[in-house]
Amino acid sequence: MYRYDEFDHDFVRQRVSQYRDQVERRMSGEIDETAFKPLRLMNGVYLQLHAYMLRVAIPYGTLNSRQMRRLARIARDYDKGYGHFTTRQNIQYNWPKLSDTPAILEELAEVEMHAIQTSGNCIRNVSADHFAGAAADEVADPRPYAEILRQWSSNHPEYSFLPRKFKIAVTGAERDRAAIQVHDIGLHLKRNEEGALGFAVWVGGGQGRTPVIAKKIRDFLPEADLLSYTTAIMRVYNLYGRRDNKYKARIKILVNETGEEEFTRQVEAEWQKLKETELKLPQDDLAAIAAYFAPPKLQDRAEGWGLIAAAKKADPGFAAWVHQNVTPHRHPDYGVVTISLKPIGGIPGDADDTQMETVADLAEKFGHDEIRVSHEQNLVLPHVALADLEHVYKALLAVGLATANAGLVSDIIACPGLDYCALANARSIPVAQEISERFASLERQREIGELKIKISGCINACGHHHVGHIGILGVEKKGAELYQITLGGSGDENTSIGQIIGRGFEPEKVTDAVETIVETYLGLRENADETFLEAYRRIGPAPFKEALYGETSKAA
Template sequence: MYRYDEFDATLVAERVSQFRGQVNRRLSGELTEEQFKPLRLMNGVYLQLHAYMLRVAIPYGTLNGKQLRKLAHIARTYDKGYGHLTTRQNIQFNWPALVDVPDILDELAEVEMHAIQTSGNCIRNTTSDQYAGASAEEVEDPRPYAEMIRQWSTFHPEFSYLPRKFKIAVTAADRDRAAVKFHDIGLRLYKNDAGETGFEVFVGGGLGRTPYVGQTVRAFLPKKHLLSYLEAILRVYNQQGRRDNKYKARIKILVNAEGINDFTNAVETEWNAIKDSGIDLPREEVERIHAYFAAPDFEPLPATSTAFETRASEEPEFARWAKTNLAAHKASGYSIVNISVKPIGGIPGDITDSQMEAVAEIAEQYSLDEVCVTHEQNLVLPHVKKDDLYAVWRALKAAGLATANIGLVSDIIACPGLDYCSLANTRSIPVAQRISERFADLEQQEELGELKIKISGCINACGHHHAGHIGILGVDKKGEEFYQVTLGGSGAEDASIGEIAGRGLSSEQVVDAVENLVNFYRKNRQDNERFLDTYRRLGADPFKEALYDAA
């Protein structure tokens, strides 16, 4: 993983010192909340419904044990003993006192972490495939390119005050685990027919009140031109994006208004004017960054593990966990371990200080000191020997982190909703908890197969409901909490926007309605097809009828 150099360290230290002065001025009354708002947002501090919230950047989701232990310490010392994993692979602390935030940022700097550009109208944390560097599917590790984007975009003077926030994601596998088509810019690294590796560039994706699937602005971009092409896109957006209406200020609105062909022509014109001006990195710098992500020295191991297979045959609970929570690793004798942070009845994405410390210890002992946060609010141990899987499972189980539900109906993405957020119309967390409790039987979940439920407490779509196989959107109806259901969304390589099923459902009705959908799917699927595939085969109407059955 990348390590700070002297420039990173100086930059972060100076920002913390600057913000400490700004906080002191706010606490003394010298700054009003309105004057303080743009300053705190530049440092990842939000004012939520009940308290300030601090969002900490985790570039492309990658952490080591020392960093995770620091996050545990912050949760315990400055918060209420937990953190919340986000869909941008970051972590949020919901209850820090404003007076303590500069001290928190100082402590984060000790382990090469910060909260810069986790909010505001700037380029946010670049996300990537949570299996990056480990996946058997990837063309190459996408994280060096995410790191190049991080360095290029941090405090970029031209893009510090964009029309709206801007999100970039990078993947290098055919299976898209980073939802690249729902980003302002999505990048898919692949090999073309000539055997060259480069990027397919998507632009104009996004969720919120006007969801769009990103469109291809360039089918193949040589890797060496990555930064200059991104700069061209950002320049066109910065110059032409609307600033008179924040609801129409995202790049997706510009792309839709101009049309992809005209937008592409504008980008290509800008790129041709700047691509030879020294924006792209020299080969030596590219190689330097790649060196930070060199593959570990994996031990030469047999593809199968007798110890693993014996334990799996003896303990059905371990075997179920292994079936749902493991993924194929590129190195023989290793596995990728998914850690569910979605216990039945729990709050999706919340992890306690003691659980963070447990994961840090497991990562240090069994995963080459590496952990990754996923955009689905879970964790990954990327490099675990198959011989060690049983020991890892036992340690996770002791920490309450061994739920065998990755990708299943109870692995729900949910925003904090009205329990925390001042923008929300409804509560998301209780609905997620009740749905997971309704489908608590893990054997039943496994039989249902992949089923993505995503819940947002308002139209801003922080819970990605548009991209859920079943999406749930909280709406206010004359002061009461209601929930609108969308069907058929996907955030994967087959990206699609869910269709609104019909009228909103009350809090008392929504869980029963989800069960109606699941029961209809179970009765009508063919050859163990996914919920999404059954929906696409049968169409919306029978699912809508099932949804409102007895509602």
């Protein structure tokens, strides 16, 4: 993975020192809240319902064991012993004192981490496929390009005051695990017919109050042109993006109002001025960054096949976990392990300090020192020998991290919601917990198959409800919580925005409604291989509406 050079170290240290001074001046009253708020936000410090919240960047969701141990220590020493992994592959602490935040940032800087650009109208943490560098279906590792974008966009003066926040995602496989079509810019790394690397460029996707699927404005952009083309997009956005209304300020609105064709023309025209400038990436620089992400030297461990077969036979729990949470690695003797942060009835994305340290230990001992955070709020050990899987499983089991539910109905994304968030209108976590408990039986979950439930506590859609196969949006109606259900959303290579199925449900009726939807699907699917999403796309909303509301129902 990428390692800071002296410039990076100096830059982050200087930033911490600058922030320490800002906090001291705020505490002494030298600067007021109006002046201070944008400064703390630039360093990831929000104010939520109960306390401040610190959001720490985990670039493209990749970290090593030393960094994970430090995150655990911060949780223990400065917070209440846990952290929350987010849909942007970051981590949030819910209870830091403002007075402690400079010390926390110092602790982070020591392990090459920071909280810069985790808030504000700038380019946020660039996210990537959490299986990058490991997945069997990958064309090339997207992380070197995410790192180039990170370096280019960090503290970039031209992009420090954009009309609105800006999110970029990169994937390196046909199977899109990074939800690129619901990002401001989505980059799909691929090879052309000549075998050269480049990107399909998607622009103007996003969720929030106006969900939009991105438009593909270029099918193949040579890799050397990554920064010049991205700069062209940013310049068109920075120039023409609306600043009069924050709800219309994202690039998706600009693309829609301008029209895809005209927007593309503007970008291409801008790019003509930039493509042969210093923004063109020299092959040496590309190779230098790619070298940081050189795959670990994986020795053949063919004994794993026999070991794993015997262990699966002896322990059905292990067999179920391998079946559900271990994905094929490009090396046949290895697997990609998804560590579910969705225990039955638990809080999606939360991990305590002991759990984080266990994951760090396992990564160091069995995982070539690599850990990933997925946008689905799970952790990943990308390179584990099949021969070591049983050790990993047992260690995870001991700390409550061996739930065998990756991709199943209880693997729910949920934002913090009204339990923590100052923007939320309704709670998300208790809804996730109740659904998870209702579908606790692993046998039943596996019978249902792949089903992604995503829950947001407000229209900002941090819980990605628009792209949930079943999406749940919490709203406040007449002072009470109400939950609107959408069906048929998907955040992959065939992205779709879920459709509202009808009037909302009171909190105590949401789980029943989800169960009705699931039972309707089970009754209508053509066979056990037809997933919920495939069945919904084939049969449409009508049977689900009827099951939920009766024949005479109307959408609210």
